[in-house]
Amino acid sequence: MEAVEPTDDEQRPAFSGYDYSNFYYGAGDDVLNLLAPFREWYKEARPAGYYLYAEAMSSAPTTHVRVRNGKTGREQDLLNLASYNYLGISYRPEVKEAAIKAIERYGLGASGSPILSGTFDIHIELADAIAHFKDKPAAILFPTGYSANVGFISAMMRPGDTILLDQYAHASVVDGAILAKAKTVFFRHNNPLDLERKLSGVKGKKLVVVEGVYSMDGDVCALPELLEVTRRHGARVLIDEAHSTFLFGPNGRGVAEHFGLDQEIDFHLGTFSKSLGGQGGFVCGRRDLIDYVSGFGRSRFFSCNLAPVIAAGLLAGLRILEREPQLRAKLWSNVAYLRRRFAEEDVDIGKSTSQVMPVMVNNDAKVFAIAEKIQDRGLYLQPVTYPAVPKHRSRLRVSVSAAHTEADLEQAVGVIAGVLREEGICR
Numbered sequence: 001m002e003a004v005e006p007t008d009d010e011q012r013p014a015f016s017g018y019d020y021s022n023f024y025y026g027a028g029d030d031v032l033n034l035l036a037p038f039r040e041w042y043k044e045a046r047p048a049g050y051y052l053y054a055e056a057m058s059s060a061p062t063t064h065v066r067v068r069n070g071k072t073g074r075e076q077d078l079l080n081l082a083s084y085n086y087l088g089i090s091y092r093p094e095v096k097e098a099a100i101k102a103i104e105r106y107g108l109g110a111s112g113s114p115i116l117s118g119t120f121d122i123h124i125e126l127a128d129a130i131a132h133f134k135d136k137p138a139a140i141l142f143p144t145g146y147s148a149n150v151g152f153i154s155a156m157m158r159p160g161d162t163i164l165l166d167q168y169a170h171a172s173v174v175d176g177a178i179l180a181k182a183k184t185v186f187f188r189h190n191n192p193l194d195l196e197r198k199l200s201g202v203k204g205k206k207l208v209v210v211e212g213v214y215s216m217d218g219d220v221c222a223l224p225e226l227l228e229v230t231r232r233h234g235a236r237v238l239i240d241e242a243h244s245t246f247l248f249g250p251n252g253r254g255v256a257e258h259f260g261l262d263q264e265i266d267f268h269l270g271t272f273s274k275s276l277g278g279q280g281g282f283v284c285g286r287r288d289l290i291d292y293v294s295g296f297g298r299s300r301f302f303s304c305n306l307a308p309v310i311a312a313g314l315l316a317g318l319r320i321l322e323r324e325p326q327l328r329a330k331l332w333s334n335v336a337y338l339r340r341r342f343a344e345e346d347v348d349i350g351k352s353t354s355q356v357m358p359v360m361v362n363n364d365a366k367v368f369a370i371a372e373k374i375q376d377r378g379l380y381l382q383p384v385t386y387p388a389v390p391k392h393r394s395r396l397r398v399s400v401s402a403a404h405t406e407a408d409l410e411q412a413v414g415v416i417a418g419v420l421r422e423e424g425i426c427r
């Protein structure tokens with residue numbers, strides 16, 4: 001069927017001030033009608049800065065990457081401050097070797113759902129290894145961190161139950177709540193008083209979901225205070241440690257361990273896509289919980305299992321982590337160094353206390369031009385704007401890795417502070 005142009009001109013947005021979130025509409029009865037106003041906007045949005053997203057890399061996500069510039073199409077060698085490879089593990093020779101061996105043994109994919117023909121010995125080994133690492137009775141794997149949240153939350157919560165989410169909850173947490181069809185209530189970010197208010201008077205099953213490190217601000221969950229409120233109201237707690245497992249705590253188990261509350265939390269969720277640089281999500285907890293979720297987590301049950309090659313690489317990565325706790329120490333010394341240098345140069349990184357550092361621009365119109373200038377001067381990092389963050393809180397997101405050298409960090413500070421100064425964002 002031919003797409004028809006929308007007839008209602010008043011509904012058609014102009015470029016200025018709009019973004020992806022403005023296109024969830026379309027006049028008329030044809031589904032494809034929403035493409036016409038989108039196309040019009042996209043023609044202007046790309047040259048205005050949106051080409052900075054999804055620029056293709058043609059090298060491993062190490063500290064230095066080869067990137068095809070979205071505007072010019074030319075390849076550039078850039079210092080990488082954008083990948084989640086916080087420990088520089090995914091490209092280590094031991095990891096690559098394990099993955100190559102797994103390919104030779106298993107071929108490419110799992111070719112089946114984990115509950116049918118898609119479970120291999122290596123999946124069981126990985127689930128046992130992550131449960132052991134997290135010091136929990138059992139673990140269950142999901143194809144991604146996203147599907148772990150969607151599958152776990154919707155397996156546990158039903159219509160009539162209440163899910164309480166931090167206002168900055170990741171989209172996968174929100175989508176899990178949508179699929180659960182439970183009542184969803186947002187509480188103010190990291191705010192125990194507001195959680196208390198929102199929990200008061202709520203009857204029935206209650207689940208509070210928090211994150212170890214919030215991915216857009218890099219701040220750490222106020223876990224002791226939030227947990228105290230949660231316990232008093234008889235709610236259960238899920239902590240999503242996507243950006244904190246393998247990094248925080250004396251053994252790297254995450255923010256819950258960092259606060260000495262690891263055994264107090266009911267459900268622990270994490271992802272292999274960040275600090276291990278692989279793919280896949282997991283939930284750890286009591287044995288009967290894991291058995292239950294294996295039958296009710298729809299995003300796992302109705303999806304192909306994690307590729308065995310990935311599972312093999314992750315196992316090798318976990319062994320490196322256990323052997324080399326100094327990687328975590330190096331990450332934290334890099335984080336401390338960069339924080340200090342940003343402060344000296346008057347670069348605002350908001351409330352970050354972790355390896356995720358938002359360089360605050362707070363100017364939605366300027367952020368793309370600033371990101372382009374920074375890329376032209378040799379750094380790879382991305383602008384983040386609404387709807388990923390609130391309006392007028394746009395930023396450039398910096399991810400620190402244990403693999404960065406002091407010279408890398410100095411280069412980053414020099415370029416970022418230089419450009420922000422030229423643009424009047426910092427002194």
Ligand SMILES: Cc1ncc(COP(=O)(O)O)c(C=O)c1O
Pocket residue numbers: 144145146147149170172211215240242243271272273274279280281
């Ligand atoms: C807090 C949080 N949870 C879950 C996810 C999804 O993880 P994955 O990318 O492994 O699907 C992310 C990804 O950015 C995240 O930040």
